[in-house]
Amino acid sequence: MQAASLRRILLIEDDRDIQKVARLVLENLGGFEVAIASSGREGLARAPAFRPDLILLDVMMPELDGPGTLEALRDGPLADTPVVFLTARAQPDEVVEYRALGALDVIVKPFDPMTLCRTVEDIWQRYRSGGGA
């Protein structure tokens, strides 16, 4: 909405090693500006200041899980920010459930580091041409 191109990505992910590799991929390969939160609560806290163009959200997190975080985001100032689930829990029925919750798309773990940025860009472009405006 505010940005024509995808620049800033907030990654909400509790696994430290995935944080590391995802940051490397998104920053070095995609050239995005990446902020990382280790929990849903931390993500909700950081998001308003960072003002991400897109949020990559893990599903399985202690305390506040992915769907809970998404719900909380929709109640906050970043209600319109597109959210893409990045999860290892992606059986067909679960994907349907995530979409029903309002997720823009689902990226399945393990992801291919070489194509992750491309996938995220595609989702963003689809979002821009379809739902954005």
Add this chain to the structure above:
Amino acid sequence: MTPHRRAGEPGGDDDLRMVSWRTLWGGHVSAARLPPILLAVVAVLALLLWLGDLFGLGESVAQALAEDGVRRVVHALLEWTAALLAAFLAVLALSRAAMVPEVTQRDPTVVILAATLPFVALLDAWSARALLGPTLGTGGPEEAEQLLGWTASRFLIALGPLIGAVLAPRRRPVVAKRIVVPLAALGSAALALVALVAGGWLAPPALHRAGALVPRPFELLPLALFVVAGLLFFPRLHRARPTVLGHALVVSTIPQALCQLEAAFAPSGADLDPRMAGLYLLKLLAYATLLCGMVVDYVARQRSEHSMSVEYESAQRELTKQTQELERVDRELVVQASKRRHAERSLRMLEKAVETMSIGVSITDLEGTLLYVNPAGAQMFGYAVDELLGRPADLVGAEAPAARPLEAWADHQPWTHERVVSGRDGRRVPVRLVADAVRDENGSILALVTSCEDITERRRVEQMKHDFLSTVSHELRTPLTSIIASLGLLESSSLVADPAHRRELLEVANRNSHRLLQLINDLLDLQKLTAGKISLEIVPLEVRPTLEEALAGIRAFADELQVELRLVAAATGLRVLADRRRLVQVLLNLLSNAIKFSPTGQTVETGATAGDGRVVLYVADRGPGIPEAFRSRLFEKFSQADASSRRTSGGSGLGLTIAKELVEAMGGSIRFDTEVGIGTTFYVELPAVATAAGS
């Protein structure tokens, strides 16, 4: 069988007699026609004899028998014949009365004759003897004796039956049946004696007055008696108990009376008067009539009794047949009752079996109304059995025939499907239904039987399996994500040029590979434990070296997280029964958790205490404590409550589950104390080795 006698039908006795007569006379003469015939024959004979005498027949005969002695012998023979006839009659009557006691009740005539005739016979014999006296040379006043015997005999045969006939019609005998004959005989004997004594007193002039108008006036008395008896009492007796003998008794009064008439008015008065032969003949005729009556009666009765016995036997056979039939029916009933009892018992057993089932069973009619539901079937949806009967089947998930096309029921296969039924309280119960039709002999559907299984639990287990698989998949994919991503990045070295980054990526790949291995090992352990297939080597074990081994194994991790480890000295010398490797695994799990949750710089303490045959090993941290809401799920698979994002490695989410299973498999128990903000202590209690000596 109760005999039915319709109104207007002849009595049973008469029927029998009719039948008997027919058989006796070849069916030509009926019993009803015989008495008049007998009457006519006897009357004609008597009249002929009497008239014959009147017109001098007897005189001409007497003249033919010119000799006085010959005449006397003829008379004596006639009198003897009469005496023998009387005696024969007496024997017949006595034997009838004695041999068939009920005859005395049925036919009084027999009793009368049986009582009277012996003495009549005696008197006649005496009379005959007197007639023959001169001839035999016995001498004596033969004419007087003969007259006395004759008159007494006539008197007795007239008076005896008359008295009997007067007394007999009384319905209720005042004396017992079996003494009727002796009593009557005694009376007759008394009469005979009276007649003799009276005759002896009067005789001979009084008995016979030659030349008088009535030469023998005493013959008038029996005459009167015969007339009265023959006209009045004998017919009355005969009407009361109609028998052939009774009829003969009535008929016999005719020759008797004629005989008396002639005797009374005999002109000569002399006993040897030729006309006197007529008297004897009339008397004989009377006796013969009685004999005829008695023989016919006797034969008839014999026949009747025979026929009765034939009919009795046929009735007996019929009865036997019916009894056998009844017995057969009875046996059949017994068998049927037994079968029925058996069937009832089977039914009761089946009913009990269905009642005690935990699966719901219901029976519905063709309209879909509940005919039966077992307690489980009603309870499943919150109902009582009684309130469901007669109500729609779908209340308890039972099938109605309308639930699917009729042809579908015809394939004789139970119909199995699952659906959700709303219970009374609105609770939705997932059920598995198996329905089948009950058919009659012709194959038409009578009812439907549905078994209904609550599959809530099965669905829950299925959901759990699904969740577990999903979780395992997630847990496997998470380390793989790091491994694949880091290795992918390393492969295209141009993209990650920084050597520090490269090293870091290698570390990530390495660490997550181990994590994956750990997870797989844990899953296999858990699988073995839950299947009860883990093999343990339980041996006496020094506690302190075991704790030291575990501490050594985790020290690197503690150092990494800057957590201090401390072994409390009290553990020295204690021994437990456990599998060493598995106990170390449990301790490593507990220590790893404790270290993960300890703030940097804090201490994790471990040690052991003993008491009451048990040894308790403990691992205590000063971490944040376990949130209350999570405590109950602590030992469940993949349950992780920690929000600590900085500690991700080494946790499969299975550690505590495995620890608990292992400790329990070793005969111990695991528990924890926790306080939010203070810390958590896990306790592992194991059996102590009894011989353990403290140092």
